[in-house]
Amino acid sequence: MADPDDPCLEVSASYRRLAAELPDYFSNPDPEGLVILTGEEELRSAEAEIAGRLAASGLPRDWGCAGIFYEDAWIYCLRDVVRFPDGKLGTHHRIIHKDGPESVAILPRCQDRLVLLRHFRHGLRDWALEFPRGGGERGRSAEKLAREELREELGAEIISLRPLGLVYPQNNLMRTHLRLFFAEISGFGSVNKAEGIAEVRTVTVAELERLIDSDVVTDSTSVALFTRARLRGLL
């Protein structure tokens, strides 16, 4: 049955298991969108066509395979085989967070100052000034997570918490999104050094605008959160 020369043999079984396990991630809600090919026959014929194209350009045939090509305790990296709206076949990567697609980010205000954290971010290999945020956990409410993040990252005393909807930081690659909150806090304690936080910095609204305008604050989620709070008239 299995063709030993099939370049997709190694990665295909786990991909098909995941598609069965998380059908929601493999849905084709709209014919105008990118259609994920999951039917066995159409998928195999598409993989063969793409592999042929790659081989003709001197590239590895297995770059055309649908598969989970990387997995660890937190994420799956997938390669899907898709049909674009113009009918062309191709591949598209995705990242799926195992703990679910939701995390939280909070804009804390202490009296008239906004509270930012200076974090070291491994992805950038640099320091970044950001609002507190944290990963989700399946089945826990976003509000509960937001309260925990404020306590753990900032040791904050929370007066009130107000939801501000959600944002997608990278909708091309992942469904992961952040539930946004605006928090009034009465004070904060010491920061969690083990998480790579060096300091807390408090700024006025005008100062934060200057930091965003001058490329000092470049975290997509933090800027989006500030934008939403501003346009809701909270700041």
Next chain:
Amino acid sequence: MSGNGAAGRGPRPGAHKPKSGADRALAAYRSLTAERGELFSNPPGRIFEILTAGKDIRRAQQAARKARRQHGLSTTDLRVGVLLDDPYLLVMRDAVRFPDGQVGLYNRIVAPPNVVVLPVLGDRVALIYRFRHGTRSFHYEAPRGVASGPHPYEDDARRELAEEIGAEAAELVDLGELHPYSGICNEIMRLYFARINRIGEPELHESIARITLFSARKLEQAIAGGAITDAPTLAATLRARLRGLL
């Protein structure tokens, strides 16, 4: 060609052909440290310091094995190095010393830079309603795409305008940079504001259902009310407002 867009980056074979997957991952990593040193910087402060000496890497792997066992996690894959490298995405795992002094492993994703362009026709902002593979749904957002050239990415910004809304920029203003997912990814988005004179048709390949024009007021309402959820579009709107462009 693919939806991720491609940086012109080919496979990166090791200097020789080692046998095991672990050796291959590490050999590719060694080549990468030589070619792209900026990915491995260790700035001052209490950071996640990248460790590249062989004995430090082994120590970090041992610590990760122990920690994973304690948490009931799999210990079969403790490779350090380049775990995946195809034209659209590179996944690697570093050995690091955490700020509390402990050593361990830390994954990250290396992706090519993007341009995001906020186009304005007269006094209205043109957003596209586009299907995104990551979320498997449609979003209102500013045109964006992978940057292929070196910075400044003005040519890339102009190309995206042409491909996605059939427009030409009469004026292009650099709105600075943005990091979409700094915890695990090095991706940079470069934001631009563009004044355009006309709107044409989007290319079919881009899965754009329509182009919608928003007055500044309507755009603000759509952001405040949560109809627009694309973070880079929110950020470009704010930066344009701060510069007095909207």
